[in-house]
Every structure is written in structure tokens, then in C-alpha cells.
Amino acid sequence: MYTNCSTTIWNVHCTCPSFSPYTLSNDEKVLSSVKLIQSFSGVTKCEVDDIYRFTLTVRKNYRAVPYHNWTHGYSVAQTIYRLTWECDHFCPLEKFSFFVAGLCHDLDHRGTNNQFLVTSCASLAALYSTSPLEYHHFNQTVSILQQNGMNILKNMSSEDYKTVLANIKHYILATDMAKFFGTSKKLNTQATNGTFNWANPEHKLLLSSLAMNGADLNSTALPWAEARLKTKELFDEFYAMGDSERQAGREPIALMDRLKLDEQPRTQVEFLENVSIPCLKLVNQFLPEAQPYLDHSFENLDHWRELMKESEKKRACLIRMNAEDMESPVSMPKIGGVEKAKSFRL
Numbered sequence: 001m002y003t004n005c006s007t008t009i010w011n012v013h014c015t016c017p018s019f020s021p022y023t024l025s026n027d028e029k030v031l032s033s034v035k036l037i038q039s040f041s042g043v044t045k046c047e048v049d050d051i052y053r054f055t056l057t058v059r060k061n062y063r064a065v066p067y068h069n070w071t072h073g074y075s076v077a078q079t080i081y082r083l084t085w086e087c088d089h090f091c092p093l094e095k096f097s098f099f100v101a102g103l104c105h106d107l108d109h110r111g112t113n114n115q116f117l118v119t120s121c122a123s124l125a126a127l128y129s130t131s132p133l134e135y136h137h138f139n140q141t142v143s144i145l146q147q148n149g150m151n152i153l154k155n156m157s158s159e160d161y162k163t164v165l166a167n168i169k170h171y172i173l174a175t176d177m178a179k180f181f182g183t184s185k186k187l188n189t190q191a192t193n194g195t196f197n198w199a200n201p202e203h204k205l206l207l208s209s210l211a212m213n214g215a216d217l218n219s220t221a222l223p224w225a226e227a228r229l230k231t232k233e234l235f236d237e238f239y240a241m242g243d244s245e246r247q248a249g250r251e252p253i254a255l256m257d258r259l260k261l262d263e264q265p266r267t268q269v270e271f272l273e274n275v276s277i278p279c280l281k282l283v284n285q286f287l288p289e290a291q292p293y294l295d296h297s298f299e300n301l302d303h304w305r306e307l308m309k310e311s312e313k314k315r316a317c318l319i320r321m322n323a324e325d326m327e328s329p330v331s332m333p334k335i336g337g338v339e340k341a342k343s344f345r346l
């Protein structure tokens with residue numbers, strides 16, 4: 001349906017507040033990416049065939065995991081495009097770097113996190129002392145760019161080439177959430193005491209990192225029905241990781257333990273309160289395009305709080321039933337262990 005749309009239409013379409021990156025088919029996501037990269041042709045001067053080959057190869061190098069897949073990569077690229085498009089403080093080279101970094105930021109993700117790679121002594125963890133996944137995603141990006149007919153940077157001046165590659169590296173590495181609290185603390189201090197300076201490259205990199213984090217968390221900032229669906233996919237991936245932990249003889253954390261389904265609302269409330277909302281609030285001070293995402297995040301927080309209350313009521317009821325059962329001389333069927341966990345269907 002979108003095949004004949006021009007670059008301009010795609011640009012308008014993807015920056016519209018009601019646009020959802022999750023409504024496009026996999027091919028439409030490729031087409032949208034090509035059109036949006038083409039919108040930077042003034043700085044890249046790259047050929048359209050190279051853009052198609054690059055984008056299709058990026059798609060191919062996302063694995064079929066439940067959450068960190070091609071759809072997630074595209075959604076982050078579209079979100080960072082929307083957050084930065086109107087901002088005159090970012091130059092076209094930076095905006096182009098943001099889009100490519102968003103598209104590539106989780107390349108070859110295996111559905112497991114850095115902690116899992118370290119504890120399971122995976123080879124990637126041995127290769128990089130910090131942020132092993134993010135370094136791998138960046139290196140995958142460079143590998144694709146080095147392939148014949150896929151280098152969408154090849155017609156840039158060597159100075160621009162170096163700048164874009166450095167930007168892409170910084171933006172992809174910033175998606176390691178382990179860095180989030182340190183980065184947000186620094187930017188928050190600058191925002192509060194009024195020392196943030198757009199002309200200071202270090203200040204701008206801090207904001208760029210937070211903007212990437214905000215874009216990476218876009219699935220928590222969608223309208224409720226979509227956010228719920230994306231949360232289910234995320235938990236499918238978490239639980240598969242938890243299963244691997246258990247198989248290896250380690251106890252998974254509650255977030256990744258499918259026997260603790262009732263913990264889902266609490267974890268979402270905590271994540272929104274401590275990470276997503278503070279991140280978007282801060283980004284919104286500099287990039288007003290973050291406002292609709294922030295609004296949805298607050299609405300979703302209310303929904304998750306309601307579900308958390310229901311979950312707590314169910315848990316209290318089960319504890320009471322079990323206590324009564326212990327006291328009763330007539331034995332009732334017991335609800336415990338795995339069965340108890342299964343009774344929490346969200």
C-alpha cells in the first residue's frame with residue numbers, strides 16, 4: 001500500500017504523532033527505512049541500490065527472537081528520527097547517524113542480555129570487557145557497511161565519514177542501559193542548574209545518549225493496547241533467558257522467571273517510574289517531540305498500577321487460602337509452587 005509513496009510522504013508519515021512503527025509489514029519497514037535514508041541524500045550522496053542492499057542486509061542480520069528483532073530495530077530508528085527531526089541543534093549528519101544507529105543498534109541480538117553473556121562465559125563477553133552486546137552490534141554495522149554495494153557512507157568526504165561512524169558508535173554503545181543512570185544524572189544536573197550548552201559537544205553527546213535510550217524504550221511509551229502486546233513479546237524473551245539460567249543451575253531473577261508471572265505488573269511499574277519516565281521527561285526538556293511518548297508512559301503507568309493492585313489482591317487471597325487450608329482438618333486441593341504461579345494469568 002505504501003510502495004508508491006514519495007520520500008517526502010514517508011517523512012511526513014513517520015513523524016506524525018499517530019504513526020505506529022508496529023503497523024507496517026516487514027517489507028514496508030524496509031521501504032520506509034530506504035525512503036528515510038534517502039531523505040538525507042544531500043549529505044550522503046549515496047545510491048538508492050546501495051541503500052536497498054544495506055537495509056535488506058540489516059534486516060537479514062536481526063535474529064528471529066521474540067523482541068530484539070528487525071521490528072524493534074526499525075521502531076527505534078523511526079522513534080529517534082521523530083525525536084530529532086525538528087531539532088535545529090542537530091545537523092543533518094547527526095540526524096542521519098541517529099537513524100542508522102537506531103536501525104542497527106541491536107543487530108544479531110540473541111535474546112539474552114550482557115549479564116547472561118558474562119555469567120554463561122559466552123565468547124562475546126570474553127571479547128569485550130564492557131558492553132559486549134553493544135560492541136557486537138556496532139561491529140556488525142561496520143561489517144555490513146564494508147560489504148560491496150552496501151556502503152551508504154562511501155560518497156562522503158573522509159571527514160564526514162569519520163564523524164558519522166564515530167556518532168553511530170557512540171549512539172549504539174549508549175543503548176547499554178547499564179550506562180543510563182550515570183548519563184541521566186549528569187544531564188539532569190546540567191538541565192537543573194542551567195549549564196547545558198548545545199554548543200558543547202560533550203553536553204550534546206549526553207543528550208544524544210538519553211535520546212537513544214528514550215527511543216530504545218519506545219515500546220513502553222505506546223498506546224496501552226500496543227504497549228501491552230510489546231511487553232508480552234519482551235517477557236517471552238526474558239522467560240526464555242530465565243529458562244536457560246535455570247537449565248544451567250542458576251536461579252533466574254523474578255523478571256525472567258516464568259514461575260513468577262504475578263511479578264510482571266510490579267516490574268513494569270518500577271521500570272516506568274525509575275527508568276522510562278525519568279528518561280523521557282529529561283529528553284522532553286530538550287526535544288519536545290518526546291511529549292506524546294511521555295503522555296503514553298504516564299497512562300501506561302496507571303494501567304500497570306491497576307494490574308499490580310489486582311495481582312497483589314490475588315496473592316493475598318492465595319496466602320489466606322493456604323493458611324486456612326493448613327488450619328482446616330478437611331484437606332482442600334493445595335495451590336502452591338508452579339500451580340500457584342500458573343494461576344496468575346495477566
Ligand SMILES: [Zn+2]
Pocket residue numbers: 068072076105106175216
Ligand atoms: Zn534495543
